[in-house]
Amino acid sequence: MEYAIYIDGQKCIKCGKCALLCPAAVFTGGEKEIPSAEYARRCIKCGHCVAICPSAAVFHSTFPAEKVHLINRELMPSPEQVLELIKSRRSNRAFTTVPIEQNILQKIVEAAHRAPTATNAQQVAFTVVTSPEKLREISTFTVSVFTSIAKKLSNPILKPILKLIIGPAYRYLPAFQRMQKQLAEGDDPILRGATAVILFHAPSSIMFGKEDCNLAYQNGSLMAEALGVAQFYTGFVCSASSKSGHKKLSRILGIDGNIVYAGMALGIPKHKFKKYIDKQEVMINYL
Numbered sequence: 001m002e003y004a005i006y007i008d009g010q011k012c013i014k015c016g017k018c019a020l021l022c023p024a025a026v027f028t029g030g031e032k033e034i035p036s037a038e039y040a041r042r043c044i045k046c047g048h049c050v051a052i053c054p055s056a057a058v059f060h061s062t063f064p065a066e067k068v069h070l071i072n073r074e075l076m077p078s079p080e081q082v083l084e085l086i087k088s089r090r091s092n093r094a095f096t097t098v099p100i101e102q103n104i105l106q107k108i109v110e111a112a113h114r115a116p117t118a119t120n121a122q123q124v125a126f127t128v129v130t131s132p133e134k135l136r137e138i139s140t141f142t143v144s145v146f147t148s149i150a151k152k153l154s155n156p157i158l159k160p161i162l163k164l165i166i167g168p169a170y171r172y173l174p175a176f177q178r179m180q181k182q183l184a185e186g187d188d189p190i191l192r193g194a195t196a197v198i199l200f201h202a203p204s205s206i207m208f209g210k211e212d213c214n215l216a217y218q219n220g221s222l223m224a225e226a227l228g229v230a231q232f233y234t235g236f237v238c239s240a241s242s243k244s245g246h247k248k249l250s251r252i253l254g255i256d257g258n259i260v261y262a263g264m265a266l267g268i269p270k271h272k273f274k275k276y277i278d279k280q281e282v283m284i285n286y287l
């Protein structure tokens with residue numbers, strides 16, 4: 001155990017909040033008693049105990065004073081502002097060639113990194129690609145995977161069987177068939193001229209890597225919108241990675257042992273949306 005937790009009996013006001021909020025049942029002790037971190041080994045290092053303690057009585061070696069911050073509620077957006085941001089976030093695939101400043105990309109990653117992770121694993125890592133050669137390599141890899149899938153789907157012998165097994169995949173066949181030609185003509189159907197891509201990845205050994213990466217993506221996409229950066233989800237890249245067994249893309253990115261579960265193509269928008277449109281009628285079930 002590379003951390004220590006204890007309660008400072010001099011400071012503790014016995015409010016019981018640390019024990020109540022702890023997701024891992026680390027603390028023991030009855031009502032109006034000074035809790036004891038008896039099961040410290042169960043700790044998932046979420047820091048809730050430190051963040052909730054009103055008298056700074058919880059010592060957690062992972063969270064020294066410089067890692068604990070007061071929340072400035074005056075900086076909170078109103079619910080209306082949150083909803084306006086959510087409504088205005090759209091996939092925008094029309095980019096200029098102007099590069100995105102490093103500190104802007106950094107802010108998007110910072111927002112993404114704040115997303116929750118299962119058992120607070122915090123194993124989501126980010127690869128930020130701005131090199132035109134690497135961006136091209138990602139698109140070329142993706143197109144090559146879909147070109148080979150298109151060949152299999154079009155094979156007259158395999159077709160009747162594949163239609164039975166993976167019928168819905170045929171919906172994408174025309175798009176797969178166009179990809180190689182478009183890329184060869186300098187029209188990238190995968191990254192659409194994005195000047196940056198953020199890939200969200202996690203070690204293949206963790207159980208909820210996919211969920212963790214996709215929650216991180218959504219945080220990042222809202223931050224991108226707030227910063228006036230255009231972005232869209234690189235589903236084709238993720239799907240090509242999965243269809244090719246993940247290793248190829250991981251090797252291109254130099255992240256062996258990690259799986260890319262989400263990706264964001266970004267750029268300075270050529271055009272910003274001035275309107276949002278209504279979504280389909282919400283399907284909601286109250287029980």
Ligand SMILES: Cc1cc2nc3c(=O)[nH]c(=O)nc-3n(C[C@H](O)[C@H](O)[C@H](O)COP(=O)(O)O)c2cc1C
Binds near residue numbers: 090232234236237
């Ligand atoms: C799982 C997933 C995969 C996606 N893959 C792609 C993609 O490969 N290329 C692309 O241009 N957009 C992709 N998108 C973006 C969707 O097309 C887009 O979110 C949808 O059309 C709704 O538009 P909006 O994001 O503007 O609300 C993907 C979105 C999701 C959630």
